[in-house]
Amino acid sequence: MTTETSILEGELQARLQPIVERYRGKRGAVIPVLQEIQGVLGYLPRKALIFVATELSIPLAEIYSVVSFYSQFSTVPVGRHRLEVCTGTACYVKGSHQLLEELGEKLNLEPGQVSPDGRLSLATTRCVGACSMAPVLKIGEELYGEFTADKIEQLLGSLARREEADRE
Ligand code: FES
Structure with missing residues (x-):
């Protein structure tokens, strides 16, 4: 084991090692490995990225460029419902920064934070x-166009009902 990989604690390494082993020596391994690890951990902590880079002999910078290119990847913990405000040009012009601020106030969250109960x-x-449809709010694979902060209560209600239905 190298010094870099030893930053993983035993349990974490036990969970990630089988994933990297399946892709060792295969071309195009980065995206599926990262998808699987994110599936296991819920996000991609830096130490997991270093582990992948070291184990698969891929430059860490290359891994980071993949992670930052694909919006499906997150290097910060995410809630069960990941609310993402689009800050692209069209959404910016239509007030996405104000939307982000208002959502942050209503949810008591800063961008990059998870609610204490892990839901949002x-x-x-x-x-x-x-x-x-700017400004756009994305939750998972769903897009909510022309979204304004006053629609958030209704949206949270529908997410709660969906969770309840999933539990039944
Ligand atoms: S800028 Fe294109 S969807 Fe937001």
Whole structure:
């Protein structure tokens, strides 16, 4: 084990090692490895990225460029519902920064934070390809166009009902 990989604690290494082993020596491994690790941990902490870089002999900078290019990846913990405000140009012009601020106040979260109960997290994202509906809020794979902060209570209610239905 190298010094770099030893930054992982035993349990974490035990969970990630089988994933990297499946992709060792394979081309195009970075994205699927990161997807699997994010599936296990919920996000991609720096030490996991260093572990992947070291184990698969890929420059850490290359891994970071993949992580920052694809909005599906997050290097910060995320809630069960990840609320992402688009800050692309069209959304910016339509007030996405104000939306982000208002959502932050209503949810008591800064961008990059997760609520104490782990249900919600707030983040920004680059253009999600729905500029005609700006400003856009993205939750998981769903897009909510022309979104304003006063719609948040209704949206939180529908997320809660969905969670309840999932539990039944
Ligand atoms: S800029 Fe927000 S969807 Fe394109």
